[in-house]
Every structure is written in C-alpha cells, then in structure tokens.
Amino acid sequence: MDEDSDPSELEAALYDDDDDEVFDADDLDAVAGEDDDEDGEVDIGGVGGIDDDDAFTHDIAGKNRLKNYEVEYTCLSIEGLQQQQKKDVDHIASMFEIKDTDAAILLRHLNWNKERLIEKYMDNEASLKVQAGVLDDHPKRPKIHKRKDFTCSVCFLSAEDEDGGEMETLALGCDHRFCKDCYQHYVEQKIREEGESRRVQCMQEKCKLVIDEKTIQLLVSSPIYERYMTLLNRTYVDDSSVLRWCPAPNCENAVECHISHKKFKTIVPSVRCSCGHAFCFGCSEQAHGPAVCPLVKEWLKKCKDDSETANWISANTKECPKCNSTIEKNGGCNHMTCRKCRYEWCWICAGPWSDHGNSWYNCNRYDEKAGVNARDAQAKSRAQLERYLHFFNRFANHEQSARLDRDLYSRTEKKMERMQQTSDLTWIEVQFLKKAVDTVTECRMTLKWTYCMAYYLERNNMTDLFEDNQRDLERAVEELSEQLESEIDPTTITTLRQKVTDLTVYVARRREIMLSDTAQGFEEGRWEFNVGLGL
Known part of the structure; x- marks a missing residue:
C-alpha cells in the first residue's frame, strides 16, 4: 500500500475472507502480540501466556483464549x-x-x-x-556415631588409631557400618565425578539401599550438597514426560506441558520460556510451527547429512559402462571417452558411441525393457535435486532474513529517538516500530518452517490452499519489512505510523490464518505427506 491509499483500500487489506468481517487494530491487539507478560513469567497459555490470577478475567474477555495452534503450558523456575x-x-x-x-x-x-x-x-x-532401595518399617534416620573397638572394612583403620580412641561412623537402616571418612569420599565421588544423585546406594557390596537426601547432607560439604540438589532437580525434569528444560543458554527454567508424545504428529507444541526463548516442547528445537516434529527431524537430517551430496553426484555424474569409473560431464558434447579405459560411449543412453554414427539423436529408441533408461534416471535425479534446492533456498533465505531483521532493533531504536525529536510523539507512541520488527521476525521464522512442511506435502488441492496462505503471508511480510527499511520523513511520520501499525496487525493476522488453517488441517487429517510421520 502506498501513501495515497484511501480508507477503502486499507479496509480491504484488513478484510478476512474466512470470517467475513473487518478487523481493526483494536480488535487484533492480541494477534499483534500485546499479551506479553510484563514480569517475564509465563504461567499458562500459548506464546505469550496469562497469569493464573487473570486467567478467568481474560477468558471472559475472549482476548487470550488459546488458538487451535497453541498449547497450554507453565514456566517453572x-x-x-x-x-x-x-x-x-x-x-x-x-x-x-x-x-x-x-x-x-x-x-x-x-x-x-x-x-x-x-x-x-x-x-x-x-x-x-x-x-x-527403601528399607521397610525403619523409622529412625541414620546418624553419625562415635564407636570404640571399631575397624572400618574399607580403609582398615581402627578406633584405636584415632584421637580419643573413638571413630566417627555411619550406618544406614541396613546396619552396614563404615567410617565417616570412607562414606564421605564414596558419596562425594558418586556426586562429583559420576554425576549420580537419585540412586547413591549403601557402600556394602550387593546392598541396594539408597542413601536419602538428609544423610547425604550429613556427609558432604555445602558445595557438594548444592551440586547434589542440582542433579536431583535435573533428574526431576529429565525423568518427566511433561517437563522440558529451556534450551536457551544459561537459562535454568523448565516448561511443563501436558501433551501426549503421540500427538506430536499432529500438534506443534510451541512454548515460550519466561526468559523470552521460544522453542518446541516436543523436540526442544526452535519453535517450528506449522511443521510438526517428525517433518522437522527429517528435514534437519536431510540438510545436515550427505544425502544431497549423493543426489548431486547422481544428477551430475555417471559410471563408465565398461570399467564403472565415475565420470563428470565437463562439456556440451555427449560423446564421452573414459580416461581410465578409453571406452567411448554416449552420455545420454550409456550405449557405445560406435553404434550412433550420425544418428545419435535416436538413442532414445533403445529397448525400454533392457533396463532403466539412463536419461530418465538422470532427469529424475536432477528434478529431485532441483526440487530440494527450491525449498531449501527459501528456507535458508527466511532464516537469514530473520537474522538481518533482528539487526533492525538497533537501527529501529535510533529511528524511534529521531521520531521523538522531530514530532510530538511520546516514547510509548513510537513503540509501534519495535512491535513491527518483532512481528516481522516472528513471521519470518514461521515462513521458514512452512517450506519444510511444503517439501514433504503430497501435491493436491489442499497443498494449493497451503501455498496460497504461505504466499499471502510472505507478501505481507515483505511489504512491512520494506516499510521498516524506509527512511523517516518528518513530514509523513503520522502517515507512516498509521501504515506500519495497520500492516503489523494485518501481517500478524495472516500468520494466525496460516497457523490456524494448518492446525485445523492436521486435526481433520487433510494433509498427506510423502514420508512417514513415525516418532
């Protein structure tokens, strides 16, 4: 939309064909991301989350109800x-x-x-x-006792060797007693070197009794006990099917989400930690809606391993029909001569060149039943490679664009300062620029993963609908991104503010439509893929 757009054109831009109603900025505040929590803690909700105390109020207002592509979760310190x-x-x-x-x-x-x-x-x-590893009916807690006439079966030191003729000892409910120093060394080694916490057992061979937390505290120093408790907290999350650690660097928060593992084939459990990091609860990768975890796993593996190198070799090289040496075609002529065995053959059909003469154009007339036509295999391999590169290049482009858009933050802040200096807008009123950058970055990440999903979609009418939504979102994102890159003209700040605000709302709405329709498609079972979704 240009600066001369009239209100009717703006209204058309904000018109949603699915719902048959017009959305204005007030109606779509939540879509544009105004449900972020001030204090950074997320208790319940989708990307933004809502506080427990406010959940009922917000639900009545209908502003923070979960969308069909959002999941309920809790962030825990x-x-x-x-x-x-x-x-x-x-x-x-x-x-x-x-x-x-x-x-x-x-x-x-x-x-x-x-x-x-x-x-x-x-x-x-x-x-x-x-x-x-719990002793049945043993109410007493282990204590450190001083004993006379005692010899430790580990270090073989006796009480007589100690000052005062007494030795500090410890025994669990199983009555397997050892000196405190040996027990302390054993427990500290388990915690510090082996990283064990949940099953630190009695020192006696074959005794399975587990040493409890309070006994551990009796034996070890404060730093070792703190590490022990940290390990216990880690196992609490690691052992749970409804808890995940936030993968952000230096973040010690965990997220609780009660989504069954089986549902990861049809639900993208995107969550946002109170530290601000958004990730997938299912696989702990970055948030990757609308692509489900199995597709993301396949895609990342495809991008990472050598499968496409092999595909390139298949598309651009052939083996000599005589000695099986791998040959790359480096010219336009189809008359190939193997450097190893000097055999002359046709690149198109792999037949001997002597049979071609001046009629090499007819090599496609070879008997199809004799084997796989070399030209067909070559074309198929090349088409597969080109198809992969089509989706990968767009996937990588949006990833790079998202990184570049993040660099806009510093430039946007300077723009916001200039806006304050050259207009009567307050600092709060110029926040629309930062909100627009947030929206563009978030939408680019969504677009990035739409290409992952599109790569595995079977071609049908539903695929066309998916690509239409993808195109509309991409077009809107590019238009908003272009507005953010433009220079500020003090005489048109009011117009720019209105245009960017409207576009931000519209872009966020297009993203919601993209994710919502995809989620509904998974729920209805209308998406068909060319790979299995096994987990």
Whole structure:
C-alpha cells in the first residue's frame, strides 16, 4: 500500500475472507502480540501466556483464549520445581504414612509418576520398596556415631588409631557400618565425578539401599550438597514426560506441558520460556510451527547429512559402462571417452558411441525393457535435486532474513529517538516500530518452517490452499519489512505510523490464518505427506 491509499483500500487489506468481517487494530491487539507478560513469567497459555490470577478475567474477555495452534503450558523456575517436588513428596508421605525421604526415593524410582506409584504400592508394598532401595518399617534416620573397638572394612583403620580412641561412623537402616571418612569420599565421588544423585546406594557390596537426601547432607560439604540438589532437580525434569528444560543458554527454567508424545504428529507444541526463548516442547528445537516434529527431524537430517551430496553426484555424474569409473560431464558434447579405459560411449543412453554414427539423436529408441533408461534416471535425479534446492533456498533465505531483521532493533531504536525529536510523539507512541520488527521476525521464522512442511506435502488441492496462505503471508511480510527499511520523513511520520501499525496487525493476522488453517488441517487429517510421520 502506498501513501495515497484511501480508507477503502486499507479496509480491504484488513478484510478476512474466512470470517467475513473487518478487523481493526483494536480488535487484533492480541494477534499483534500485546499479551506479553510484563514480569517475564509465563504461567499458562500459548506464546505469550496469562497469569493464573487473570486467567478467568481474560477468558471472559475472549482476548487470550488459546488458538487451535497453541498449547497450554507453565514456566517453572528452580524454586517452582522444588516446590512441585515437595508437594508430591508430602502427598505420598502423608498418604502412606512414611518418611518424606522414603517417599522421595519411591517417586524417583518411578520417575515421579504418582499414579503408577500408588498403584504399585497398593499392589505389593514390600516388593516396591525393595526395588526402590527403601528399607521397610525403619523409622529412625541414620546418624553419625562415635564407636570404640571399631575397624572400618574399607580403609582398615581402627578406633584405636584415632584421637580419643573413638571413630566417627555411619550406618544406614541396613546396619552396614563404615567410617565417616570412607562414606564421605564414596558419596562425594558418586556426586562429583559420576554425576549420580537419585540412586547413591549403601557402600556394602550387593546392598541396594539408597542413601536419602538428609544423610547425604550429613556427609558432604555445602558445595557438594548444592551440586547434589542440582542433579536431583535435573533428574526431576529429565525423568518427566511433561517437563522440558529451556534450551536457551544459561537459562535454568523448565516448561511443563501436558501433551501426549503421540500427538506430536499432529500438534506443534510451541512454548515460550519466561526468559523470552521460544522453542518446541516436543523436540526442544526452535519453535517450528506449522511443521510438526517428525517433518522437522527429517528435514534437519536431510540438510545436515550427505544425502544431497549423493543426489548431486547422481544428477551430475555417471559410471563408465565398461570399467564403472565415475565420470563428470565437463562439456556440451555427449560423446564421452573414459580416461581410465578409453571406452567411448554416449552420455545420454550409456550405449557405445560406435553404434550412433550420425544418428545419435535416436538413442532414445533403445529397448525400454533392457533396463532403466539412463536419461530418465538422470532427469529424475536432477528434478529431485532441483526440487530440494527450491525449498531449501527459501528456507535458508527466511532464516537469514530473520537474522538481518533482528539487526533492525538497533537501527529501529535510533529511528524511534529521531521520531521523538522531530514530532510530538511520546516514547510509548513510537513503540509501534519495535512491535513491527518483532512481528516481522516472528513471521519470518514461521515462513521458514512452512517450506519444510511444503517439501514433504503430497501435491493436491489442499497443498494449493497451503501455498496460497504461505504466499499471502510472505507478501505481507515483505511489504512491512520494506516499510521498516524506509527512511523517516518528518513530514509523513503520522502517515507512516498509521501504515506500519495497520500492516503489523494485518501481517500478524495472516500468520494466525496460516497457523490456524494448518492446525485445523492436521486435526481433520487433510494433509498427506510423502514420508512417514513415525516418532
């Protein structure tokens, strides 16, 4: 849209054919990303999330309801993870009237699956405790005792060798007693060098009793105990099917999302950590809607390994029919002479050149039943390579454009400062530029993954619909990106602000349509792929 666009043209740009209604900036604030949390914590929601306290209010307003391509999730800090663990431990300890340390060991044994633990405990309590490494009916907690007439079976030092004729010792409920120094060295080695936490067992050979957290605290120094607790928190997330660590560098948050593993074939569980990093809960890759995890896995593997190198060789080289040497055609002539065996043959049909004479054009008349036609195989391989490069180049282009658009942030900030100086706009009012950059970057990442999905789509009417949505989003993104790159004219700031704001809303709406229709297509089973979606 140019500067002379009249209101009717602007209205048409914001018209949504699917819903038969006109969207203005106020109606689409949520689409354009105004649901971001001020304090950076995401409790429930899609990309932006909503606070627990405000969930009911927002739902009534209808502004932050989850779209069909969004999933519900919760972002948890280390403190939040510890609180969840304590809550589960207290629940099990009170239910079965056991020590909290034993409850924690039982939960870790079954990967914090409370329902499974309750079922197994009710079925065979004694057997479960043996498997988990918990001593049945032992209410006393281990303590360090000083003993006389004691010799450690590990270091063979006796109490007589110690000052005062007493040696500090420790025994678990199994009564396998060792000196404190040996126990401390053993536990510290397990934690520091082996990274073990959930199953640090008794020192006695073949004894499976697990050392609980409070006993560990008795034995080790504070730094070692802190590492031990960090390892426990990590295993809590790693063992859980509904928790994932945020993959952003130096981020210690985790995200909880109750989406079944089987649904990753039809749902893209995009989440955003409170640190701001968006990623896929299913595979921990960057957020890759609308392509589902199996397609992303296939695509990344295809882009990373040597499969396309082999495809290029197949498309651009052939083997000598006589000695099987690999030959690359370096000229326009189809008369090939093998440098190794000097055999002369035709590049098109791989037949002997002596049979061609002046009628080499007729080499396509060879018997088709004699084998695979070399020219057909060559053309097919070349077509596969060209098809891959078509999608990969566009995939890579949007990735690069997204990186370049991020560089706009610094330039945009300078533009915003100039706008304040050359107009009566406040700092809040010039934030529309930053919002536009955010929208463009987000949409480019979406477009990037549409090419991954399009590569694997079977060609049919549904594919045409997908590509139409893809084209409309791409066109809108390019128009907004062009506006952001333009120089600021103080005399047209008001017009520019209105145009960029309207385009930002429209681009965000096109992205929503793209993702929403794709998600609905997965739900209805209308997408067909040329690869399997096994996980």
